[in-house]
Amino acid sequence: MSAHCQLTGARPGFGNAISHSHRRTSRRFDPNIQNKRYWLPSEGRHVRLKLSAKAIKTIDAIGVEAAVARIRARGVKV
Numbered sequence: 001m002s003a004h005c006q007l008t009g010a011r012p013g014f015g016n017a018i019s020h021s022h023r024r025t026s027r028r029f030d031p032n033i034q035n036k037r038y039w040l041p042s043e044g045r046h047v048r049l050k051l052s053a054k055a056i057k058t059i060d061a062i063g064v065e066a067a068v069a070r071i072r073a074r075g076v077k078v
Helices: 053-063 064-073
Strands: 013-018 024-029 033-040 045-052
Touching: 033 053, 033 064, 045 053, 045 064, 053 064
Parallel strands: none
Antiparallel strands: 013 024, 033 045
């Protein structure tokens, strides 16, 4: 549960690691999750978010206020 993005909802994917001999063992593809702190001017406080690298770029494009509104619309507490 720890490796998920609060904005995009990206979660780990699962698949197989295939060796040279073609034996398959299960593995996990984790999203690139970063802890990031943003200043939220409307509430006058900082918020800590667990975001994927793609979500950080999205916040740069749409702004932190719109991003927090999207996160709250998904039902995640900020």
